Amino acid sequence: MRAGAIALYEEALREQTAGLIMRTADGRSLPLHVSRWCGPPDTADEEVLRYCRGPVLDVGCGPGRLTVALSERGIPALGVDISRAAVVRVREAGATALHRSVFDPLPGQGRWATVLLADGNIGIGGLPACLLHRCAQLLAPGGRILIEAEPGNVDEQLTAWLEHPDGRRGPVFPWARVGMPALLRATVDVGLQVVEQWRHSDRAFAWVAVRSSGQLLGNPAAKQG
Numbered sequence: 001m002r003a004g005a006i007a008l009y010e011e012a013l014r015e016q017t018a019g020l021i022m023r024t025a026d027g028r029s030l031p032l033h034v035s036r037w038c039g040p041p042d043t044a045d046e047e048v049l050r051y052c053r054g055p056v057l058d059v060g061c062g063p064g065r066l067t068v069a070l071s072e073r074g075i076p077a078l079g080v081d082i083s084r085a086a087v088v089r090v091r092e093a094g095a096t097a098l099h100r101s102v103f104d105p106l107p108g109q110g111r112w113a114t115v116l117l118a119d120g121n122i123g124i125g126g127l128p129a130c131l132l133h134r135c136a137q138l139l140a141p142g143g144r145i146l147i148e149a150e151p152g153n154v155d156e157q158l159t160a161w162l163e164h165p166d167g168r169r170g171p172v173f174p175w176a177r178v179g180m181p182a183l184l185r186a187t188v189d190v191g192l193q194v195v196e197q198w199r200h201s202d203r204a205f206a207w208v209a210v211r212s213s214g215q216l217l218g219n220p221a222a223k224q225g
């Protein structure tokens with residue numbers, strides 16, 4: 001999601017709009033779970049939280065239910081999001097967040113024990129291998145990336161926009177939907193490996209780490225020229 005695409009998202013955070021969707025260029029309607037993101041962690045989130053080691057960088061933290069839960073448990077956590085309204089909500093809830101893109105310079109590069117990509121955030125930017133490479137740069141040695149993948153066998157790069165139930169739509173942005181098989185392939189492409197994967201009801205998760213050789217491969221974005 002690009003900065004200009006978030007006005008409808010921010011309105012939905014404020015007003016808890018039901019029915020905000022991501023519309024794909026080929027006409028599909030993908031629901032956005034804004035009310036879940038604005039609520040407390042559910043049981044699937046709680047399992048993810050148990051895998052977190054501090055300090056945690058919550059990439060695309062949104063209104064910050066995970067960042068806030070970690071902070072309340074005494075685990076150092078920083079949320080990062082391009083939505084100013086989301087960052088304000090995290091701060092109002094007593095946790096720490098930065099209004100910035102994951103692709104911008106971030107504090108603590110190479111020192112985060114956990115990088116979180118929850119709620120399908122592996123889709124940020126539309127190129128999962130590039131995002132994985134970026135997250136791996138942020139990790140401390142021995143660190144982990146915790147990823148929520150799509151539950152099915154999905155692998156697609158999308159042009160999409162947000163659409164309000166009243167018909168208003170935001171500008172287009174690139175996004176990706178990545179199921180576990182595609183995530184396994186993308187991790188290999190950048191020198192990462194899936195250490196563990198699990199499911200919770202209809203949600204799929206993976207713990208990803210740098211391969212034991214410790215060698216990250218080149219940034220796929222550079223290869224694309």
Ligand SMILES: C[S@@+](CC[C@H](N)C(=O)[O-])C[C@H]1O[C@@H](n2cnc3c(N)ncnc32)[C@H](O)[C@@H]1O
Binds near residue numbers: 001
């Ligand atoms: C699917 S929502 C995830 C919601 C969030 N994990 C939560 O707990 O509420 C995607 C989030 O990623 C953020 N985002 C999109 N592109 C981003 C980027 N380049 N850097 C950081 N955050 C980004 C959006 O603003 C949005 O809050």
